[in-house]
Amino acid sequence: MDTLRVNGPRLCQSLAAMARFGATLKGGVRRLTLTGVDGAARDQFVAWARAAGLEVRVDGIGNIFCRRAGTDPDALPVGIGSHLDSQPSGGKYDGAYGVMAGLEVVRSLNDAGITTRAPLEIISWTNEEGSRFTPVMMGSGVAAGVFTLEHCLAQRDADGATVGEALRAIGYAGDAPAPRLGAYFEAHIEQGPILEAERKTIGVVQGALGQRWFDVVVTGQDAHAGPTPMASRQDALIGASRLVLEVNRIARSHPDEARGTVGALQVVPNSRNVVPGEVRLSVDLRSATDATLRAMVAALTACARVIETECRVAIAMQEVVYFPPSAFDRDLVGAVRAAAQALGFSHRDLVSGAGHDAVYVARVAPTAMIFIPCEGGISHNELESATPEDLEAGCNVLLQAALARAGVAQTQEALT
Amino acid sequence: MDTLRVNGPRLCQSLAAMARFGATLKGGVRRLTLTGVDGAARDQFVAWARAAGLEVRVDGIGNIFCRRAGTDPDALPVGIGSHLDSQPSGGKYDGAYGVMAGLEVVRSLNDAGITTRAPLEIISWTNEEGSRFTPVMMGSGVAAGVFTLEHCLAQRDADGATVGEALRAIGYAGDAPAPRLGAYFEAHIEQGPILEAERKTIGVVQGALGQRWFDVVVTGQDAHAGPTPMASRQDALIGASRLVLEVNRIARSHPDEARGTVGALQVVPNSRNVVPGEVRLSVDLRSATDATLRAMVAALTACARVIETECRVAIAMQEVVYFPPSAFDRDLVGAVRAAAQALGFSHRDLVSGAGHDAVYVARVAPTAMIFIPCEGGISHNELESATPEDLEAGCNVLLQAALARAGVAQTQEALT
16 A cells, blocks of 8 residues: 555546636636535535545534445544635635645545545535634534534525525535544645745644634724824824734744734724724634743733723723634644655645634544645635645545545455 | 903813714714715814805815905915814814814904904814825915826725715815915814823914835745744844834834824734735824934834844835924914913913824915814814814913904994
């Protein structure tokens, strides 16, 4: 089995064919979850899965499970998957790579006439991105028992359509149960710059950073920019700008995988000649440990109190999201590392800074992830790019790690 | 004449009646220029002017001139005015006070049977605010030869309607020439906190701050907030936040009537978990001297270069507006100060931080302004407020200063 390899060109062809669903002029993908174009992409995936001999079922939230039977009727399946939905201006690889890599693993096993002991389950999770419906990672979250099905089916998009309606409209309101998994592997582009910068082919993902998100409102007082002397002002944007810089400073003061980002900021009234009376902004803090997250929040809160006094503004911070730091399964992470090693790929351990379906699946099944480099670390962007060599390498690691977990029962050669 | 006073309660009644045109639930005014409600307010003003015996003409840009004849056929008229249009969420006093004060001056002279040597011209200028159509101070700008009539008539609002169409729709596309003025007085709320803070009743306005406005684009690189280490980022919002603080610092380092404001700021893509790749912001610098404006721009440009290097972003600054500092007429300013003094009102010299119709009129006629306090310095806001006492005081100063300039020819008492 050690010499078995996936068909890299076929994998790239699958990715290219999938990228035509929702293709954008700039070479990216706009495939919002449960839209018509997502339905068409799902139909293509299902057709390919059936052609590869897989048994396809759909659960209540529209997750697609494609089973390749094993020889051991009692063995729990080894899941391989990711998601097919994209950001509004997304790329060809975020999500689709993990699903197409799972399909390529199956096709390669078919080509080689290999049957595994445990079944394989190639999975496409519904609505990982959360761009049309919240919460993000909806399908894996329902499967992992994080969200109830009823809650998610009732969520509405900006036009008022519910998830349930959207699922029915594209024919993916299923009723199959989500299978219990014995293991779960997800291959994904890194969405960051580390592998490329360090010229490593494989990221062996240890787990995911914890996240604490805040909505912050800085309140000052509107004033006419002309007649209001500097000393009289209560400029909310001055307070907000100081807070933005503090978020950055605090994250940098915890260099070990700590992140701090203000990604969204709105000024009120946002008029050229009015001193801003209010600024609303988001704060996204991430770290591998809850202790660091707590320290970052405490530091930010203390800074906010100083800014309130010095800038004569009020700062209200409300926590809106908390994802605890998550650690993947030691054995499965070891299988990924061993596969990369055996295949001769340069590799390094990484912690995922982003959320992935794997983070929820890890709550109910042993889980690991495989990262490959993406150009410039760019993702959630139409320019997202990965090399054929890296795509193939990650898929070979996936194949070997999954085989190590599922076990090889028999090969065609052995039978003939 | 020194004992002549305006009728304060009548002035306040006029202001209250005018504030019903476009009244908002929060007690402010929404009277965008050349809308139906502006037309109704104009009709009311014209009716009052005619009832006071004034001869009403409208020029090509819709400025309303209401003449009270003098005894000297060769004397140029003394203009008194301001504007009736408001900000989208404006107050009852910004602009309307100057027009209603002019009307009250005329009514008081009528009551006292006083005829002036030079005619008086009570003026309502079109579109001072610039909220619906740009440029701001359109009517006074046309009258002063800053803009051509044709250019202004062709300007469009957000719905595509032109100024010319809007003028015709409300019946204010006139053809009278704008009169040449021998002097111009404008009474206005301060729109800043200085008079209130120093408990002065009258601001003797020396002129207006010069203004230099810039559009700034800070360009970094979008990146996923999770997987992108802090050291790898090119966060446009970090660069922008530093620039916001530098604008503030630079203005404070020139304490003598220097102002620096970032009032508008947009983040792209403005998503909670994306490191901002671009920030667009406005910079508004003001000072009483061009030398200080130049020094502020030089300091800001130097800061931008440092920020570019330290934050790995690019900063493009484009100057979009320049109003030179303007000085009002020494004799007319003296007349205002003398009137305040003679009436026993506390007063101080001020420089206007905002633009006013008077700034354009000053290019073609001797001009002065009278400021009165407004509560909390708040303006361009529905909460705008001024006391009856201050409104009356400013109007009495206006009356005396205008009489000093126009000259008293005869009184009813003298005739009887």
